[in-house]
Amino acid sequence: MNLNRIKLNSKQCRIYRVRVNDLEAPFIYNDPTLEVCHHESKQRNLNYFSSAYTAAVSAVDPDAGNGELSIKVPSELWKQGDEMKVMKVYIEFSLDQPKGGLHFVVPDVEGSMAERAAHVFSFGNQNSTRFWFPCVDSYSELCTWKLEFTVDASMVAVSCGDLVETVYTHDMRKKTFHYMLPIPTAAPNISLAVGPFEILVDPYMHEVTHFCLPQLLPLLKHTMSYLHEIFEFYEEILTCRYPYSCFKTVFVDEAYVQVSSYASMSIFSTNLLHSGMIIDQTPVTRHCLAQALAQQFFGCFISRMSWADEWVLKGISGYIYGLYLKKTFGVNEYRHWIKEELDTIVDYELKIGGVLLHPTFSGGKEKDNPTPHLHFSIRHPHTLSWEYYKMFQCKAHLVMRLIENRISMEFMLQVFNKLLSLASTASSQKYQSHMWSQMLVSTSGFLKSISNVSGKDIGPLIKQWVDQSGVVKFFGSFAFNRKRNVLELEIRQDYTSSGTQKYVGPIKVTVQELDGSFNHTLQIEENSLKHDIPCHSKSRRNKKKKIPLMNGEEVDMDLSAMDADSPLLWIRIDPDMSILRKVEFEQADFMWQYQLRFERDVVAQEEAISALEIFPTPASRLALTDILEQDQCFYKVRMQACFCLAKIANSMMSTWTGPPAMKSLFTRMFCCKSCPNIVKTNNFINFQSYFLQKTMPVAMALLRDVQNLCPKEVLNFMLDLIKYNDNRKNKFSDNYYRAELIDALTNSLTPAISINNEVRTVDNLNTDVRLILEEITRFLNMEKLLPSYRNTITVSCLRAIRMLQKNGHIPSDPSLFKSYAQYGHFVDVRIAALEAVIDYTRVDRSSSELQWLLELVHNDPVHYIRHEILSMLAKNPPFTKAADSLLCNEALVDQLWKLMNSGRMHTFNFSPRKFLWCLYGLNPSIYQSYLGQKPKQSPCLERAFCEYHVVMEPALIGVAMAPLGLKRKAETPLSSSPEPGQVMQEEPSAKASVKSKVSNLL
């Protein structure tokens, strides 16, 4: 085999010269994704775009041996290739104002770069390392690394691997960080962060180092104080040490995602940091840390063979993360999470279409698209929709859980351990790169080791959930046959609508009878809908006896509500969530009430609560109130019960007796004994009641009276809560609580009665609204003087103001929101303000606002904001297919088409004709992945840069060699000349000697 061409991935780099073994080599650089559809006038629809885009991505797919950069190996060396000798490839390149891959944050304040907390970090979705240096940008190409970064002396460069040494340059104004990564790692798992970071060595694990931006060290200390527990947990369950010799966490501003994991380091959003006073952020941050660490084992250390095997990695890391949740936050939290994830994936698949975990592509023709229902191709990670990928991850870990159900957790962990130990053995084999394939996981390899370890055949399970997309939709109903004492259960399936599939196999049904709880396993088969289940107990409700529950507990129940002839208390279908399904089950209201009160499983309780919404009766009310009061009950169930109670109360409006729902309950729980209208001074030491205290007013505000207004009593109650809120003696911050009180005020708003669209003025303001507005004004103004954590209060105030505008209480005007949406506000505030502007755009059909938003999509410095604007626009589109709108015009189509066609944009299906009617209606999610993949078009990114040298060590040589080429600055100034005194100097010359391709191609 002749090696005459080497193909590498590279985007947006300016390549000066390439040398192979010291010989100049000609090269061609072509990035087909820069203009996806060439003749845009001819055809403009989303399907065409999608296929063109897939073709463009395939053309540079490293897994297929393609790349943007094609290097012609000098003919003198062809023989060497044949002899399997090593070739060294030197590439001199520079990167000028990168639009993606690296993100610069340079605050516009006085002082040196270090004082300004200027920093840079790498980011990107999936394999996007090609954005900042030429490489084989594939997860399956492993090599060892030597990395050098020369930065200003005030900066720290954090990268993958071990920091070998730090050396000053000759002028002593800069220093060079030398990193060595001896563990074979794929290029997409390489990252970099440079900034004037504060350094914290983990007090429990000295090989772990944390980095944060200046002044945040106290927060970092607090936030990281429990990381060692997560480490210990994973190492224990996997019975495997953390594979890398060190671990680094870096917290950066303007992060694109909250967490991203790379080999031996993770980059987090700085907004995850919090002090000890903050309650709500703490679990969120811990979840993020646990996720990051799980991905270190599966995702970074163990990489994937191909894109089709991605689900294994995401599945395993998600699954062990779930185990951590179960251990740290308890079984209730874990089951609640599983239910939540299951509901999300089921909703997505039923609405958008199936999510396929393991796509197989035969032939490579576009016609064989396994997912024709989607408006994007799932062939490449880059062509995916952002939302779809989230659902993909969600499904992957749920499927892992199904496998666990099948083969037991013990075997599951053994499999993981096996994967890890094989990989770590392989990683130490420095000279045998063929061994390194053990570090790549594939679907077949994973399944093989499952069957080796457990001896069980999980083929049908894999076929059902991995090789096939869709979820199962069950409808259940039952009848009790008194003569035969048999429960006749009917389970039907809908497998024709989109996103569904047919299920055949066992299903577990739990029946709670008077004599106890009984599990039955039924076989779902082709044609059998009805199942007879014999009952154990006769109906004998007169005998006073305690009723045994599933968990062995025996309780007294008031059985007067139930049917005298039937011994059935409640029935649950698939209680363990061992099928990816949606169950719609019909049972009487009293059965749901019993289930809510006496079933101890949180999932059952939550199901009962959502079922009770359609039974607005005094009995439902009582059951919900009892749950609310019961402090042994899981707090999230109680929170859900609040909202259900509000709904029921509204349905029962005419027959409702007593004070408004939850008011007396709240008074009893949280108000002073002596004066019931005054809330106790805050004490959030009990988190369960804290969350309940936060939620109840929000739910109460949803109550409506006969005129469909929020009852005066409730409104006054909430105003009193705000008035008497006193946090002075509390050791926790009350910012989230206050924000929720504002949300409660927002919820209490109802449309204003307006006569002939009169202009809203101060004088004709409703008195209640005036009170609300006064509170909001005061809160918003106070926030300027004493900002709350993450500006939660501003966020709530902005939402409230938009709601006031929308309901016609105050004049509708986007200028306030536009000012809050500016760059320089906290990201949460910006998102809330943008959401309001988008809502305004839809309601008022303002084309100038839409234009303003699109402008922001083009120009905003923060990638996350740009992505989020489009994502929110897709959720709340300014016009739909059905409605005729002035906004819908040719110019807009042009603009959007250019936006997605102009560069690294993905997954759009536009149909030009339809588009005039409905850009968004056709496919509401068209926008979502758009910036998700690779953000582009950053405005002027700072011309500050650091110099880096990357050495991908060839497997066959093993010994790292620094690039031999002389350091050479870019001859031509790529941007205006560096200002004197600029600290991080622009020095975009970087060289990479890439040699691994050799072994790859041979």
Place this chain on the structure above:
Amino acid sequence: MADSVVMGSGSLNSGSRSGSSKTSTSPTENYQLARRRTLQVVVSSLLTECGFESAEKVAVETLTEMMQSYITEVGRCAKATCEHTARSTPTLSDVVVTLVEMGFNVDTLPVYAKRSQRMVITAPPVTNAPVIPKALMAGQKRTHPTYIPSHFPEFPDPHTYIKTPTFREPVSEYQVVREKAASQRRDVERALTRFMAKTGETQSLFKDDISAFPLISSKPSAIPYLSTLLPSELELQSLEETDSSEQDDQTDSENNPSNIIQDDQSADKENIVLPPGGVVPTGKANEENMIDNPYLRPVKKPKVRRKK
């Protein structure tokens, strides 16, 4: 003689009449006038006794003045003499000594008193002793303690020595306290925000009335995460307060928190100003010095041999 008496009494009458007219105005003045009238009558009768039939008014006035002075002097001296001997009430002997002192022959007094042509003067009309205007009474006047003889001067007016605390007993009713705290805080916040809104740029929700619900305009900050993530000083302070109150009974709550905060800040600053090498300050616990972390190692000097 009788005329003069008549005249005198007439003048007396008129005097008393005029005095009575004045009575309504000032009792003290009235009392003094009455006494003086009596003296004038006495002087007139003495003159009559001596054989004068009439006297000029000026002469009578002068004589009256002399007499009054004399009597006053006798009284004063007698009092002084008696006090000199540590008594409080003058006795006869005191008066005698006084008269002797003043060069009066006391022996002639009984003879003079018993002279035949002596005129009897009617007692002066009873006038009410002047009422001393009541001083504003503050508190209970204190009586002498038992060990002080009653003849000792009385205590001065209570207002000269009693004290009245100016604070009022705090209201302890819970509801009222909460109510007050809440409205006070609200008032402060409202006043503060109004002030800030008035003095700075604002945004408005209403086009017709810009001042109705003024919102302090939003200003983007260069480093937005700092103010939003770091707890405000107020929060820190209250946290310290609750902490210290948990530990001890707020012995010195006014000084403690601020000190602690200052310490905190200085500690933070120590960390902020990292040496350029990115090395954690060495002032830390000894344990950290022993940690072998590559990021804590000193930066190496460049090798000399590599010259450009």
